Amino acid sequence: MTSTGMAHDDAREALEALALDALDASERTVVLAHVATCTRCQEELAQLRETASALAYSAPAVAMSGSQRERIRARLISRAVADRGTDAPVRGTMASYKTPISGVVPIEAGRVSRKRASSADGSRWIVAAAVLLAVVSAGLLMKTRTERDDAIEAFQLASTEQRLNTTVFDSLRTQVADRERLIANLTGPRVAMMTLAAATPTSPSARMFWDQSVNAWTFVGHNIPAPRLGRTYQLWLVTATRKISAGTFVPKENGDVMVRATYALAKDALAAVAVTDEPKSGSAQPTTTPMMVATYGSR
Amino acid sequence: MNPPRPRPPYPHSRAVVLTPRISGAHDLVPDDVAIMRRMAQGDDRALGSLYDHWHSLVYAVVLRIVRQQKDVEDVVEETFWQAWRQASRYEPSRGSVATWLLTIARSRALDRVRALTRLREESLESERAEEVAQYASDSDPAKDAESTERRKIVVEALGELPAEQREALELGYFGGLSQSEIAERTGQPLGTIKTRMRLAMQKLRSSLQVLHEEHP
Numbered sequence: 001m002t003s004t005g006m007a008h009d010d011a012r013e014a015l016e017a018l019a020l021d022a023l024d025a026s027e028r029t030v031v032l033a034h035v036a037t038c039t040r041c042q043e044e045l046a047q048l049r050e051t052a053s054a055l056a057y058s059a060p061a062v063a064m065s066g067s068q069r070e071r072i073r074a075r076l077i078s079r080a081v082a083d084r085g086t087d088a089p090v091r092g093t094m095a096s097y098k099t100p101i102s103g104v105v106p107i108e109a110g111r112v113s114r115k116r117a118s119s120a121d122g123s124r125w126i127v128a129a130a131v132l133l134a135v136v137s138a139g140l141l142m143k144t145r146t147e148r149d150d151a152i153e154a155f156q157l158a159s160t161e162q163r164l165n166t167t168v169f170d171s172l173r174t175q176v177a178d179r180e181r182l183i184a185n186l187t188g189p190r191v192a193m194m195t196l197a198a199a200t201p202t203s204p205s206a207r208m209f210w211d212q213s214v215n216a217w218t219f220v221g222h223n224i225p226a227p228r229l230g231r232t233y234q235l236w237l238v239t240a241t242r243k244i245s246a247g248t249f250v251p252k253e254n255g256d257v258m259v260r261a262t263y264a265l266a267k268d269a270l271a272a273v274a275v276t277d278e279p280k281s282g283s284a285q286p287t288t289t290p291m292m293v294a295t296y297g298s299r
Numbered sequence: 300m301n302p303p304r305p306r307p308p309y310p311h312s313r314a315v316v317l318t319p320r321i322s323g324a325h326d327l328v329p330d331d332v333a334i335m336r337r338m339a340q341g342d343d344r345a346l347g348s349l350y351d352h353w354h355s356l357v358y359a360v361v362l363r364i365v366r367q368q369k370d371v372e373d374v375v376e377e378t379f380w381q382a383w384r385q386a387s388r389y390e391p392s393r394g395s396v397a398t399w400l401l402t403i404a405r406s407r408a409l410d411r412v413r414a415l416t417r418l419r420e421e422s423l424e425s426e427r428a429e430e431v432a433q434y435a436s437d438s439d440p441a442k443d444a445e446s447t448e449r450r451k452i453v454v455e456a457l458g459e460l461p462a463e464q465r466e467a468l469e470l471g472y473f474g475g476l477s478q479s480e481i482a483e484r485t486g487q488p489l490g491t492i493k494t495r496m497r498l499a500m501q502k503l504r505s506s507l508q509v510l511h512e513e514h515p
Contacts, residue, residue, distance in 0.1 A: 020500070024478060025477075049402075057453035
C-alpha cells in the first residue's frame with residue numbers, strides 16, 4: 001500500500017482505463033496519485049497511452065478538401081505570427097530606442113501630446129492641414145486582396161500539379177498568410193488610421209494603420225521623394241515622453257513605400273507619428289524637422 | 300538479489316510510436332521532436348510542418364468524434380493552436396508527439412461534443428458508415444500512404460477483438476465515456492466493463508507489437 005491509499009496492483013489494473021481516459025473521476029484521482037509516486041506505473045502508463053492513441057488510426061480515412069486544408073493552415077500561421085508578435089514587443093524592422101529626449105532633438109514631449117497637438121504653438125510638428133492626402137486605403141486593400149487571391153490560386157495550382165517543391169510551397173503559404181495578416185491589420189475592428197500631412201511642394205501622402213489588437217503598425221506612403229544622398233527616412237511613434245523609432249525606409253522609384261512593424265503601445269500613449277530625414281544608418285532620436293506628421297486623433 | 304537492470308534512456312522506449320514509416324520515405328518524415336522544439340521557440344513555420352505532417356490523422360479523429368463538418372474545422376484548428384501555445388510543455392520522455400497531439404485533438408473534440416450536448420443515440424458503426432459515404436469523395440488514400448499501412452494494422456488488430464471488447468474501447472476513446480457510463484449505456488455490470496476494457500487494451504497492445512520501434 002502506498003501513502004496515497006492505493007496498492008500498486010490495484011493501480012496497475014486501472015492503468016488501461018486511465019490511458020483511455022475512461023476512469024470515473026474519483027478513481028482517476030486515486031490512481032493518478034499512485035502513478036505520481038510509482039516509476040513502474042509511469043512507464044507502463046506511457047506505453048498504454050501510445051497504444052490508446054493507436055486507436056486514432058481506426059477512424060475512417062477521410063481527407064480534408066484542399067481548400068479547407070489550406071484555409072486552416074493559413075489561419076494557424078497567421079495566428080502564430082500574431083501570437084509571436086505579442087510575446088516580444090518589438091519585431092521586424094522596428095527598433096526601439098529608449099534614449100531619453102536630449103537637447104538636440106527638435107521634438108519636445110509636451111508638444112505632441114494628444115490634447116495639445118491642435119494648438120497653434122508654432123510647433124514644427126503641426127503642419128498646416130491644407131495639404132490633403134490621396135486616399136490610399138481602398139486601393140491598397142484591393143491590391144492586397146488581389147495578391148492574396150493570386151497567391152491562393154498559385155498555391156492550389158501548384159498543389160494540383162503535385163509540384164512537391166517545398167520551398168515554393170512554403171513561400172506561397174507564407175505569402176498567403178502575410179496578405180491575410182495585412183488585410184486584418186488594415187481593416188480589423190481595432191484599427192486606428194492616421195493621415196500624415198506634409199507641406200512640401202511634392203505633396204507626399206501617407207497613412208498609418210495601427211491594429212491595436214495585435215500591435216501591428218502599417219505605414220503606407222505615396223509620392224515620397226527619394227532621400228538625399230547618404231540619407232534615409234525614419235518613421236517615429238511619438239509619446240508624451242519619448243520618440244520610438246519604427247524603422248527607416250527608402251521609397252520605391254515611384255514614391256511608394258510600405259513599412260510594417262510590431263510594437264506594443266498603450267492606446268492612450270500615442271501622441272503622433274512622424275517621418276524625419278536622417279543619416280543613412282538611422283538615428284536614435286530625430287535630428288531634423290519632421291517632413292510629415294499626424295497627431296493621433298486627427299484622422 | 301540481482302542488481303537492478305540499467306534503465307533505458309527513455310522510459311517508454313518500447314512503446315508503440317505513431318511516427319509514420321513507409322519504405323523509401325523514411326528520410327522525408329519530419330522529426331516531430333525537432334519540430335516541437337522549433338515551435339517552442341516561436342517558429343511559425345514549424346507549426347506549418349506539424350500541421351502538414353499530422354492534419355490528416357487529426358482530422359479523421361476529430362471527424363469521428365464530432366461528426367459535424369462545420370465543427371470539425373474549428374476543432375482541428377484549435378488542436379494545432381493549442382499545440383503551438385503549449386509546445387514548450389511537451390516532454391519527449393512522456394510519449395510521442397503523435398500521442399500528445401492526438402490527446403489534445405480527442406480532448407478538444409469531446410469538449411465540443413459535450414458543449415453542444417449532442418448525445419449519441421445511434422450506434423457508432425452506423426455513424427461511421429454515414430460519414431465515409433458523405434466525405435468519401437474527398438478521400439485521397441494515396442496521399443495518406445504513410446498511414447495506410449498503420450491504419451490497416453490497427454483495424455485488423457481491433458477486428459481480432461471480441462465485439463464487446465472493441466465496443467468498450469471505442470465508447471471510451473471516441474465516445475469519451477467513462478467505464479460507469481459505458482456500463483450504463485450497455486446495461487452491463489461495471490466490473491464486466493472494466494474487464495473487457497483491460498483485456499482489450501492488453502490484446503491490442505500485443506497485436507501492435509509489430510509497430511514497436513526503439514527510440515534513437
